[in-house]
Amino acid sequence: MxxxxxxxxxxxxxxxxxxxxxxxxxxxxxxxxxxxxxxxxxxxxxxxxxxxxxxxxxxxxxxxxxxxxxxxxxxxxxxxxxxxxxxxxxxxxxxxxxxxxxxxxxxxxxxxxxxxxDAMNSVKEIITENPKMKKILLLANEVASGDTTVLIYGESGTGKELVARFIHQSSQRKQKQFVGVNCAAIPENLLESELFGHEKGAFTGATDRKLGKFELASGGTILLDEIGEMPLPLQAKLLRVLQEKEIDRVGGKQTIPIDTRVIATTNRDLYKESTEGRFREDLYYRLSIFPLHIPPLRERPEDVIALSDYFVKKYASLLGKGVKGIKKEALSVIEKNPWRGNIRELENVIHRAVLLSRSEFIDTDDFLFNDPVTPVTDSDAKGIKAMEKDLIFKTLKEVDGNKTKAAKILGVSVRTIRNKLNEYGKDFPGV
CATH class of the missing domain: 3.40.50.2300 (Response regulator)
Incomplete structure (x- = not known):
């Protein structure tokens, strides 16, 4: 490293x-x-x-x-x-x-x-063997050369943000900022300030001037992730920003010109949302000048094996494990799985399998799938809790008890690790 x-x-x-x-x-x-x-x-x-x-x-x-x-x-x-x-x-x-x-x-x-x-790690070459995805990447590379607004849509976990970063890195703006904003994760009353900034005294608690993401991304690219979650009143202000190339800070007295490329992502059907009044129709057409649809993993069978191989190498290196690949029988299981959570679910399954594997090649017994359809019995729940505990302890052991690093590897917060350790008691010494 x-x-x-x-x-x-x-x-x-x-x-x-x-x-x-x-x-x-x-x-x-x-x-x-x-x-x-x-x-x-x-x-x-x-x-x-x-x-x-x-x-x-x-x-x-x-x-x-x-x-x-x-x-x-x-x-x-x-x-x-x-x-x-x-x-x-x-x-x-x-x-x-x-x-x-x-x-x-x-x-x-x-x-x-x-x-x-994390952002730097995600800007690597996108792993795909699927003809549809290869065509999408060709289109993404073509649109990268200009400043056209791009709307990337598809199910959660398909790699929409990765494609957005690919566009930025393939553009003339790559030396400048790529700034992402998750519109679904920020409370409605704070989202306007997050995007456009605010002046000191603009509202209770605004003790200093704050610059919004549009200003911070000036000269670069802003990603509006899950744009379909943006409140309607704020959609009107965003439409004006896209049209006029300028913003108004909350509490500000003058407009501020910006030079920021906009890429938006969504897992919703924004056209349907617009016809039913839940999304502004004029904003939909302004965002979807160049739409890109990312197909789900179940429609990309070639990528299941390619991505599995990539994730095995990634986590074997991160965890210092001697895992070299996946057995043929286990590959067959992976290929048949529906992958409702798409690439994110596949990565989690391979991550856990690398942790649990006790040999050079992952076997079917090493897989721990997330199946939201099958009811979980009390005995199943106890088994899952035991595996969860085992997974956390194995990870902490691999990183010498470093909770921050373990949380990063497991994809959870440090607080979650601490809470789990409190729940388990003092079974893991020195943590």
Whole structure:
């Protein structure tokens, strides 16, 4: 695994960041100024740069520009002092992946680093052997060259966000930000501020000015995930943004021009939603200038095997297991499964199988499927709870008890891990 490069002229902050990064399970390389960091970049493969903005000799913004010239795809997390939002915004416009405002907590640093690393891991080549998907990727590559708004639709877990990132990475905007907003995960009363930002005093609790995702993605791409969940009043404001290329911060007195490409995803039939009054018809047509439909995994049988092989290699490497593949009988079981949860479900099943496998090749007994149709009896429930406990303990053992890393591998929150450990008692020493 490539290390994370920490750049800060303050030795105490440098050491604190190095130790925090080690706690997250990553190796760390440190540099005391921008030039020192550039020298290290020239000789050492780096996964992520974490840099302070205020440094002597070469400030953080100049350093960021140099990094983007030399290694354009390398993600950079910038750290800036409280009250200097403008510096952070300028850094985002120059291609920084995200920013941290001092003072910040270890949990905040964890979320930022994990989010950036997850995003980078997902921008790899899309695994497919299916003719339909190959055609879709050709279309996505064609539309990437312009600024056309794209609507990607399909069932949950089919890889819509991955295709959106593919479009961004294939475009002329790839050196700038890709900013995702889950419209279904943010409360309605906060979504407008999240998208367009707000001014200080705009509402109770607005103690400082906040920049919205559209401004942060300026020059790059914004992904409006699950756009069908957006409230109707906000849809009208979004339509105006798409038409006028400008936004209004909540509580603001002037419009702000933006240069942001929009990609939207949905698992709903937005045309039907629009005809039944649950989605604005004019917004539907404005978003669907270039629609792309991602077929479910059950219509892509070639990809089941290809993706299974990819996930086996991925989790065998992550978990340090000697699993090399899947037995022929087990492959037959995988091919026949309906995969209602699509690629996300397949990944979870293979992940668990790699953890549970005690040989070089996964067997049918290693599979733990999620079947929402079959009723669960009391004895089944006890068995599932036992397997869940075994899975969590195995993962913690693999990562030397690091709850943050275990949570990332299992796809759950650290709080879930803590709650489960409290539920199990002191069966896992040292955690």
């Amino acid at each position: 490539k290390p994370i490069l920490v750049v800060d002229d303050d030795p105490q902050m440098r050491d604190a960041l190095r130790e925090a990064i080690k706690r997250l399970g990553f190796a760390a390389v440190v540099a005391e100024n921008g030039q020192d960091a550039l020298n290290k970049l020239a000789t050492t493969p780096i996964a992520l740069v974490v840099t302070d903005m205020k440094m002597p000799k070469m400030d953080g913004l100049t350093f960021l520009k140099e990094v983007k010239k030399r290694v354009g795809s390398l993600p950079v997390l910038v750290i800036t002092g409280f009250g200097t939002v403008e510096n952070a915004v300028e850094a985002m416009k120059e291609g920084a992946s995200d920013y941290l405002m001092k003072p910040f907590s270890f949990d905040t640093l964890t979320r930022k680093i994990n989010s950036i690393m």
